[in-house]
Amino acid sequence: MSDSGSVIAEAERVSAPNYSPLPVVVSRGEGVWVFDVEGRKYLDCISAYSSLNQGHRHPRIVAALVEQAERLTLTSRAVHNDRMGPFLNELCALAGMEMALPMNTGAEAVETAIKLARKWGYRVKGVAKDRAEIVVCRNNFHGRTTTIVGFSSEAQYREDFGPFTPGFTLVDFGDLAALRAAITPQTVAFLVEPIQAEAGIIVPPPGYLTAARALCRERNVLFVLDEVQTGLGRTGKMFAHDHEPGAAPDVLVLGKALGGGVYPVSAVLASRAIMTLLRPGDHGSTFGGNPLACAIGLEVLALLRTGEYQRRSKDLGAWFLGCLREEAPTSVTEVRGRGLWFGIELTPEAAPARAVCERLLELGILAKDTQETTVRLAPPLVVSRGELEWALERIVGALAERA
Secondary structure (H helix, E strand, O other), X not given: OOOHHHHHHHHHHHOOOOOOOOOOXXXXXXXXXXXXXXXXXXXXXXXXXXXXXXXXXXXXXXXXXXXXXXXXXXXXXXXXXXXXXXXXXXXXXXXXXXXXXXXXXXXXXXXXXXXXXXXXXXXXXXXXXXXXXXXXXXXXXXXXXXXXHHXXXXXXXXXXXXXXXXXXXXXXXXXXXXXXXXOOOOEEEEEEOOOEOOOOOEOOOOOHHHHHHHHHHHOOOEEEEEOOOOOOOXXXXXXXXXXXXXXXXXXXXXXXXXXXXXOOOEEEEEOHHHHOOOOOOOOOOOOOOOHHHHHHHHHHHHHHHOOHHHHHHHHHHHHHHHHHHHHOOOOEEEXXXXXXXXXXXXXXXXXXXXXXXXXXXXXXXXOEEEOOOEEEEOOOOOOOHHHHHHHHHHHHHHHHOOO
């Protein structure tokens, strides 16, 4: 077997340098643990950005994948398959929505939601042709397509990729007055993450989502929630918007954990009135709604229906957040979180966060840095209290070294 150094050298020789991975080569995963090519063991607190909520290679999800792969994997949407209807029916029931449109990646799902919102604006609200506006938040992360990076406030995401799609207005996250001021007669939607992920696990003020939802209804604007990372148990509820009464969206965007950590599955959900604005040929995806994806998604939803993952995330997350806040050394200015999702904010002197993540790697923990000063932690929802206690000691120790 190759050693880590030679594997990394090969990858860097033939792969475009659009990532700067931690210097580890993972070759196997099970539950909350992964193993590198030398056999070293790590607690995965990245979870592929919430894609691995059920852990690595969950036996029921893998069994569903294998069983379906032995029968049928892909048809395209040129014909029906026997898995898509049952999957979307379960998904709609779980989310309290009437119809869904299956895609593959989170970015594709966000693009789909943008198209839906614009079509609704023209066909239902009566916005003049090509004048639709969508309000988004600064420090958002909705994907990497040219349309999406065009309304990012992160300079690097935009550099050298213009010209950008017009029709987007940026406001500060959590600022209801700014949202109210940004809405015009041409505004068709407010697109927002319930908790900002790439920004460093930024939780909005209490009541913000409920108030934003009410404002959107008052001004005849679609409330579109991107729950690609926050949904499906990560924050201690099925969806992050469930933490606030009256915050249910008009359009819900899901992905990542919907594929159980084994396959890309995403979806956009909305009312029948919104979804049936689409006509054959308006939108599509060769792989969207394929039988393999739908069989996996069905098993993911069955696991979520037990409520176990949500309870574990809520209870263990509250305990771990309290421990982090209590034990944080002087290198930490703030610890944010909800459920099993945490952002540890470093002082300028303790930054960069990448250095902390590299130290955690040496200690057997995979963690991800963002915004130079934030260490993000997102263990699989199957993690035990004992495993978190083991991690806590190492995390606090690594942070103390930066004090």
